[in-house]
Amino acid sequence: MIPVFDGHNDLLLRLLADPARREEIFLTGEGKGDLDLPRMKASGFAGGFFAIYLPSRSAVVEEEEDDDYQAKMEVPPYCLPLPDLIDFPAAIRPATEAAGHLLWMERASEGALKVCRTAAEVAACLKDGTIAAIMHMEGAEAIDESLDSLHLFHAAGLRSLGPVWSRPTIFGHGVPFAYPSSPDTGPGLTEAGKRLVAECNKLRIMIDLSHINEKGFDDVARLSDAPLVATHSNAHAVTPSSRNLTDRQLAVIRDSGGMVGLNFAVGFLRPDGGKGEDCGWDPVLRHMDHLLKHLGEDHLGFGSDYDGAATPAVIGDVTGLPRLLQALSDHGYDRPLLEKIAHGNWLRLLQRTWGA
Structure with a gap:
């Protein structure tokens, strides 16, 4: 089984929504969601970026309104309004709780999962079969304008950060959920966003x-x-x-020595923008072939969005990773290429970003 290192998951959001049941959700598996420790270990899930993501509203309201939001995305074309900005005082508590859940996962797993802060630690986990977890922040609402909390989260293990999750932050602007649409949907980084980039570079936060x-x-x-x-x-x-990402953006990423992780979310895979999960392997293979052509074999990986999006039925939850690798093999991807895409490219990217 080829180990798979994954670019993105939202397991921490499930724990944040129901902390009283976190042992059942993570340790024993509840038969719901995409990830838990038993299924990760059984499917060759070698680790990945665990996202601190904050719902725009309370968990109950978010779930009720999300159904309506998703329904609108069922019938393209669509362009959905973005939620309002979450200010720092409202964001810092749930973000801290989510970070705490990840640190709890490391302890509760009794050695099966490790929160990694260096590329060497990720490499060691890949070698010995420990799940390598990277603390990631999807949307920087919990970072204050002075960037003091950036240093606090970095000390706790934060090594990857997205300035925005679609809704605006004090640092920049995301894209709305829109199809068809260009990603050119608004202004660029704010002055605070420019300082954030510089400080992340100093701290080697991806x-x-x-x-x-x-x-x-x-x-x-x-x-x-x-x-x-x-x-x-x-x-x-x-x-x-x-x-x-446009072909121009893919070229910029490639030329920087960067990476793209294929998102398993159906709405970003299907050429028609639809949400039906019965789409088979064709859209997955079409995206993989296109990304491979424009990025090259050293700059492509997986970024599942598990526990954050609906995936094609042929993949399903984390137990579908071996099926995905088999489909790519049947499509003509040889084992050395599969090993690069599955984990090797991510490891080398982290070495380039964080240092050895």
């Missing part, structure tokens, strides 16, 4: 561009001295969603 708009993407590309990364995004040329 900057994730998956939800940022095109002008913000270009600002980061101009300002950052690190490889450019989109942890969970697809090809705009195949599926013209605002969330996907």
